[in-house]
Amino acid sequence: MIQIKLLASILSCNFLRLENEIKEIQDSGCDMLHLDIMDGHFVPNITIGPDIVKQIHSISNLALDVHLMVENPSFWIEKFANAGAYSISVHQEADIHLNRLINTIKEKKIRALVSINPATSPIVLDYILDYVDGVLVMSVNPGFGGQKFIENSLRKIEYLAKYKYTNNLDYVIQVDGGVNLNNIKNLIDAGANEIIVGSALFKNIHEFVRKFKELTRIVV
Ligand code: DX5
Ligand code: ZN
Numbered sequence: 036m037i038q039i040k041l042l043a044s045i046l047s048c049n050f051l052r053l054e055n056e057i058k059e060i061q062d063s064g065c066d067m068l069h070l071d072i073m074d075g076h077f078v079p080n081i082t083i084g085p086d087i088v089k090q091i092h093s094i095s096n097l098a099l100d101v102h103l104m105v106e107n108p109s110f111w112i113e114k115f116a117n118a119g120a121y122s123i124s125v126h127q128e129a130d131i132h133l134n135r136l137i138n139t140i141k142e143k144k145i146r147a148l149v150s151i152n153p154a155t156s157p158i159v160l161d162y163i164l165d166y167v168d169g170v171l172v173m174s175v176n177p178g179f180g181g182q183k184f185i186e187n188s189l190r191k192i193e194y195l196a197k198y199k200y201t202n203n204l205d206y207v208i209q210v211d212g213g214v215n216l217n218n219i220k221n222l223i224d225a226g227a228n229e230i231i232v233g234s235a236l237f238k239n240i241h242e243f244v245r246k247f248k249e250l251t252r253i254v255v
């Protein structure tokens with residue numbers, strides 16, 4: 036049985052009580068923390084940098100899934116690797132030397148994922164899928180939590196799942212943006228196995244995780 040993982044995007048948490056929020060996420064049974072790194076250039080918002088990621092790492096035993104929404108991502112790999120990232124995803128749109136960038140992440144012995152914006156076709160990833168540990172399908176325009184899921188993202192997940200099967204590959208498929216209890220089942224059926232949730236989760240963390248586990252039939 037394929038294990039479906041739930042990743043908590045802390046973008047929607049109350050940053051004034053970040054430590055408590057992280058502890059609650061841990062206690063609830065989420066599998067990883069998803070950390071959105073925004074630079075105000077690649078996306079119209081600014082969030083946190085490696086120093087804060089390092090502090091989060093020091094108080095949490097959950098794996099840190101770092102989603103880089105920045106220009107010039109190669110500049111940041113070493114810094115976030117040293118801060119304790121378990122995986123780093125970089126946007127296909129942000130670097131023309133994607134193969135080199137993915138290799139740089141893998142040299143740090145952490146998971147290397149590639150992400151695509153809503154307007155990017157997954158077909159552009161055909162020649163990188165052999166090399167990545169995962170693909171992150173953005174199902175909203177990156178930059179903000181609480182947006183509406185873009186429906187054609189499902190087709191991208193199906194494409195990536197079929198490509199994986201046909202070519203006997205082993206990457207994870209993440210989906211990020213507008214995920215809630217009403218669309219999770221379709222996402223899993225399409226082939227997503229790491230589900231990233233922000234605003235829907237933080238409305239009531241324990242309740243959400245309980246319903247998620249029910250949906251995915253995983254007994255904690
Ligand atoms: C958006 C981020 C997402 C975001 C998801 O740019 O990459 O991780 O926090 O939030 P929701 O689940 O509210 O769409
Ligand atoms: Zn994200």
